[in-house]
Amino acid sequence: MNISRREILAGLGSMATLNTSVGVRSGLSLLSESTGFSESAREPSPLPAKRDFAIPEGLTYLNCAYTHPILNAGLEALRDYADRRARPEAVSKPLQKKPVDIKAEFAALINAKRSEISFIPNTSTGENLIVNGLGISSGGPRSGGNVVTDTLHFEGALLHLQSLQQNAGLDLRIVKPRDWRIELQDLERAIDKKTKLVELSLVAMDNGFQQDLKAVCDMAHASGAYVYADIVQAAGTTPIDVRASGVDFCACSSFKWLMGDFGLGFLFVKESLLDKVIQRTQYGYYQTQELHSHFLPGDTPGDAPYSWQFTPDATGHFEVGTQAIGAAQVLSESLPYLRNLGVEEIQAHRQPLLKKLHEEVPRLGFQCLTPPESTSAIISFVLRNPEETRRRLAKAQVNVRVSDRYMRVSPSVFNDLSDVDRLLAALA
Numbered sequence: 001m002n003i004s005r006r007e008i009l010a011g012l013g014s015m016a017t018l019n020t021s022v023g024v025r026s027g028l029s030l031l032s033e034s035t036g037f038s039e040s041a042r043e044p045s046p047l048p049a050k051r052d053f054a055i056p057e058g059l060t061y062l063n064c065a066y067t068h069p070i071l072n073a074g075l076e077a078l079r080d081y082a083d084r085r086a087r088p089e090a091v092s093k094p095l096q097k098k099p100v101d102i103k104a105e106f107a108a109l110i111n112a113k114r115s116e117i118s119f120i121p122n123t124s125t126g127e128n129l130i131v132n133g134l135g136i137s138s139g140g141p142r143s144g145g146n147v148v149t150d151t152l153h154f155e156g157a158l159l160h161l162q163s164l165q166q167n168a169g170l171d172l173r174i175v176k177p178r179d180w181r182i183e184l185q186d187l188e189r190a191i192d193k194k195t196k197l198v199e200l201s202l203v204a205m206d207n208g209f210q211q212d213l214k215a216v217c218d219m220a221h222a223s224g225a226y227v228y229a230d231i232v233q234a235a236g237t238t239p240i241d242v243r244a245s246g247v248d249f250c251a252c253s254s255f256k257w258l259m260g261d262f263g264l265g266f267l268f269v270k271e272s273l274l275d276k277v278i279q280r281t282q283y284g285y286y287q288t289q290e291l292h293s294h295f296l297p298g299d300t301p302g303d304a305p306y307s308w309q310f311t312p313d314a315t316g317h318f319e320v321g322t323q324a325i326g327a328a329q330v331l332s333e334s335l336p337y338l339r340n341l342g343v344e345e346i347q348a349h350r351q352p353l354l355k356k357l358h359e360e361v362p363r364l365g366f367q368c369l370t371p372p373e374s375t376s377a378i379i380s381f382v383l384r385n386p387e388e389t390r391r392r393l394a395k396a397q398v399n400v401r402v403s404d405r406y407m408r409v410s411p412s413v414f415n416d417l418s419d420v421d422r423l424l425a426a427l428a
Helices: 005-013 070-087 102-110 123-133 154-169 185-191 213-222 325-341 341-362 386-396 415-426
Strands: 117-120 146-150 171-175 196-201 224-229 250-253 265-267 288-293 306-310 381-382 405-408
Touching: 005 250, 005 341, 070 325, 102 117, 102 250, 102 325, 117 123, 123 146, 123 196, 123 224, 123 250, 123 265, 146 154, 146 185, 154 196, 171 185, 185 213, 196 213, 213 224, 224 381, 224 415, 341 381
Parallel strands: 146 171, 146 196, 196 224, 224 250
Antiparallel strands: 117 265, 250 265, 288 306, 381 405
């Protein structure tokens, strides 16, 4: 007998009708079995796509590396979901808009197979799943070898790896930047035949430095190591091809450049590594393709209360329970929107903005921390007076990230040169 809890959850979210003949399946995975664009996603505005976002009049928003505004169509989908979620009589009503298979959409965005994609709640969970799945943190027979990373990698991942270094004796090698870049030759010197994993951020959160992912993968694979890339500051705004690069694992949340919401992201694991290299380290009913009870009336008798079969794909390795259904509604609009715009076009659109920032902001006395050849969506500058900079930007209603050490500017599809000019005027 197939248990029905997931069917109830899927009904609450009005996500899709479950196919009970193959056992318990994820409501999020079944947004549809085929991809499709909503009306808004078919016809995005020409860049800059200002009318596709509800940016308040008078506000210049250049802080998308922190959190990206939700697409208008995504807001509509989220409101519709929240309305139906709040009214019990509406639970059984189908989605009003054409459903979208968001796993397939994300897979297409990075040139992966759908079966290689798992939902995760955030990027850090993905990174932990890979480190744990490789046995690096277990202290057991699979835990030998070293891990190579760099100073420009995500702070949460470095905290994780340094904690394993301090508490579990992990041999951790951290490559330092030169001229705000991680040089390939420095990584090469750190990697040896005992290296188990090379961890990096494809685009650095602090200054937008972008790794040559294929070169890193070629180097690591030549020594028998695997490569994990944090792609949260790249997915949706910088072209990614997991096949061409050869990367083994990558993960991201969706609330940044994927224009999604908090609580839902994606983990990619190369199909050939499932079970053979990456092991399950957590278990839950969402991983099963069949889950049968043996104690209820009419059940087939059994020695244990339940029996099951795991799905062989990424879902069967990493998804243990209910995901953020509301966030999935937003992604059902934003992922087709991004694919229809084209990530290469998004990258090209911001280049004149980055060029002007590279040229003009240093003339105002701010040292640039981003290599001039960078094409990522992040550019950062050393601050002379953080409090004064905050005051000026707040007065001008210009929103960028201002920390105590640097100012980070991150334009998106709705920005243009006039937004850069307002930032420059506020800083002058």
